[in-house]
Amino acid sequence: METIQVERHNGVGWLKWNRPEKLNALNETLLREARQALGQLEADESVRVIVLIGEGRAFSSGQDLTIESDADYGTYLEDVYHPLVRALSDCQKPIIAGIHGVVAGAGLSLALAADVRLVARSTKFSSAFIKIGLVADAGGPYHLRRLMRQDVALDWMWSGSTIDAERAEAFGLVTELIEDEAYLARLTAYAETLAAKSPTAVQGMKALLRESSFEDGLAQEVHWQRECGKTEVHQRAMQAFLSKK
Numbered sequence: 487m488e489t490i491q492v493e494r495h496n497g498v499g500w501l502k503w504n505r506p507e508k509l510n511a512l513n514e515t516l517l518r519e520a521r522q523a524l525g526q527l528e529a530d531e532s533v534r535v536i537v538l539i540g541e542g543r544a545f546s547s548g549q550d551l552t553i554e555s556d557a558d559y560g561t562y563l564e565d566v567y568h569p570l571v572r573a574l575s576d577c578q579k580p581i582i583a584g585i586h587g588v589v590a591g592a593g594l595s596l597a598l599a600a601d602v603r604l605v606a607r608s609t610k611f612s613s614a615f616i617k618i619g620l621v622a623d624a625g626g627p628y629h630l631r632r633l634m635r636q637d638v639a640l641d642w643m644w645s646g647s648t649i650d651a652e653r654a655e656a657f658g659l660v661t662e663l664i665e666d667e668a669y670l671a672r673l674t675a676y677a678e679t680l681a682a683k684s685p686t687a688v689q690g691m692k693a694l695l696r697e698s699s700f701e702d703g704l705a706q707e708v709h710w711q712r713e714c715g716k717t718e719v720h721q722r723a724m725q726a727f728l729s730k731k
């Protein structure tokens with residue numbers, strides 16, 4: 487692939503935006519290749535956790551602003567962004583966004599589609615869209631609404647301002663804030679620790695927390711707990727507990 491790099495280590499699939507010279511600005515090739523790479527990692531049984539990261543000094547500077555196109559923006563969203571955003575949202579495996587440097591505009595929207603966000607302390611978060619007269623898109627508003635207070639999210643989106651990682655943490659956008667020197671090691675340890683846990687329980691937790699209604703939630707609990715109860719991890723843990731009695 488031209489704009490995406492994929493690596494697999496210790497149960498973790500690393501999906502890396504690879505346009506460092508443009509701070510991983512998102513062009514059509516990258517968005518389509520990312521969709522393809524995500525599909526491959528999802529289908530690979532050796533991969534239990536997926537990490538999204540950016541090569542170079544940024545996670546992503548958002549939509550590539552140098553592209554000249556006559557395409558209708560709505561159609562472009564439907565054809566190019568939404569397949570990736572849907573795939574991220576529908577992915578049963580846990581997705582971690584590892585964020586450093588800059589995360590802006592549609593790059594932020596992709597990061598918000600991850601399940602958790604591990605962030606290097608010097609990262610700058612830019613809402614950016616309004617600066618070029620656009621609404622936030624690529625699923626960003628949906629996720630912002632779930633993570634943040636609506637008035638604070640609107641205030642930020644309307645301002646188009648850039649905030650530091652501490653502020654983003656206060657907004658609820660950061661799962662774990664990490665000192666820059668420790669960032670990559672901690673991200674790797676987090677992902678590999680999660681990959682070592684029961685995949686049935688890990689994926690079940692993700693599915694249960696996404697359920698929208700109470701009744702759906704109860705029904706899903708029944709499904710996932712039934713499956714978890716059959717796993718070796720659970721059987722071994724029960725035997726270990728009982729053998730100590």
Ligand code: T3D
Nearest residue numbers: 507508509511547548549550551552588590591592614615
């Ligand atoms: O289609 C849809 O509906 C989706 C719509 C989405 C809209 C958005 O995503 S809005 C957000 C768009 N992004 C931005 O507004 C950020 C633009 N970039 C910047 O403001 C700055 O680059 C940064 C503040 C992020 C970093 O500044 P700095 O000084 O550290 O780096 P730089 O020198 O500006 O950038 C390095 C290179 O990356 C440079 O290229 P060059 O001159 O070396 O050839 C720069 O032009 C390029 N670059 C950075 N961001 C983008 C970009 N090229 C294309 N598109 C970018 N977004």
